[in-house]
Amino acid sequence: MDVFAEEKYAGNQLAVVRNAGDLSDREMQRIARETNFSETTFLLNDKQKDGGYDVRIFTPMQELPFGGHPTLGTAFIIRNEILKKPDKKVVLNLKVGQIPVDFEHEDGKEILWMTQKEPSYAHTFQAGPISEVLGLSTQEIDSRFPIEEVSTGAPFIIVPLKTLAAIRKISVNRTKYLSLIKDIEAKAIVVFCPETLNSENQLHVRVFVEYFGVPEDPATGSGNGCLAAYLVKHKYLGTDHVNVKVEQGYEIGRPSLLYLRAGPAGGSIRVQVGGRVQWVAKGELV
Numbered sequence: 001m002d003v004f005a006e007e008k009y010a011g012n013q014l015a016v017v018r019n020a021g022d023l024s025d026r027e028m029q030r031i032a033r034e035t036n037f038s039e040t041t042f043l044l045n046d047k048q049k050d051g052g053y054d055v056r057i058f059t060p061m062q063e064l065p066f067g068g069h070p071t072l073g074t075a076f077i078i079r080n081e082i083l084k085k086p087d088k089k090v091v092l093n094l095k096v097g098q099i100p101v102d103f104e105h106e107d108g109k110e111i112l113w114m115t116q117k118e119p120s121y122a123h124t125f126q127a128g129p130i131s132e133v134l135g136l137s138t139q140e141i142d143s144r145f146p147i148e149e150v151s152t153g154a155p156f157i158i159v160p161l162k163t164l165a166a167i168r169k170i171s172v173n174r175t176k177y178l179s180l181i182k183d184i185e186a187k188a189i190v191v192f193c194p195e196t197l198n199s200e201n202q203l204h205v206r207v208f209v210e211y212f213g214v215p216e217d218p219a220t221g222s223g224n225g226c227l228a229a230y231l232v233k234h235k236y237l238g239t240d241h242v243n244v245k246v247e248q249g250y251e252i253g254r255p256s257l258l259y260l261r262a263g264p265a266g267g268s269i270r271v272q273v274g275g276r277v278q279w280v281a282k283g284e285l286v
Helices: 025-035 068-083 127-134 164-168 174-181 221-233
Strands: 012-017 039-043 053-058 089-094 097-106 109-115 120-125 147-151 155-160 189-193 203-209 214-217 242-248 256-265 268-275
Touching (some): 025 039, 025 053, 039 068, 053 068, 068 089, 068 097, 068 109, 068 268, 109 256, 120 127, 127 155, 127 174, 127 189, 147 221, 164 203, 203 221, 221 256, 221 268
Parallel strands (some): 053 089, 155 189, 203 242
Antiparallel strands (some): 039 053, 089 097, 120 147, 189 203, 203 214, 256 268
16 A cells, blocks of 8 residues: 555555564564555454454564554454455554554545644753754754754654755754653654645655654654654644645655644544545565
């Protein structure tokens, strides 16, 4: 699958392995390293358990408790290959817990929406060390808003920049990046700005996740969920409700489109990330 993709050969690549319940952890990891996509998912079997389907997610380097595009792409396969009927909801049992995925139609397009976990907020960071990691000056970071660690199932460092020119010239200093993340939970960095390449979108994003074997991710549902929670908390858009389109992946030739919806709900913040899924190939492991 290509996920968060408006057409094939865009978005974020995902391999979904069915009937994987007999594979060992080591075999799953080796297969994920072989595909070498940002993530590979393993659907343990075709039967529901506690109302959902057991799924494990691996990067080329390690297992993850949650991932955005793996969730949407695997839900797409469950609905189309296992259920084979137009159900409007599929639930995945992930390490982080149950994640529901809703199938909606908008302007003739099918968009899959995942509801992520309740946001949590942790460390804030000084602009100096972050600018050194990104190869930028501190003046290119938007000081009106904090640099903050946020999680909606997986933690990310959220960095607001002022301009598209700044975000496009980032060059990550690997040594300083590894030093930054060594004592904190978040291992990935989401960088965003309000200037976009396409006028119909509201934010431009890049995500750096070299710790997991992916120097730059083309479309990051988990990271953009954290971004949505950040936008709500700090009223970045002038309101505590978010309904925006985010472009990502252009710098690495994988243009992606993510839809974000978030706002207050029951004393917390409800975060949803949506996108389209394109079926690219089907085969078997031998």
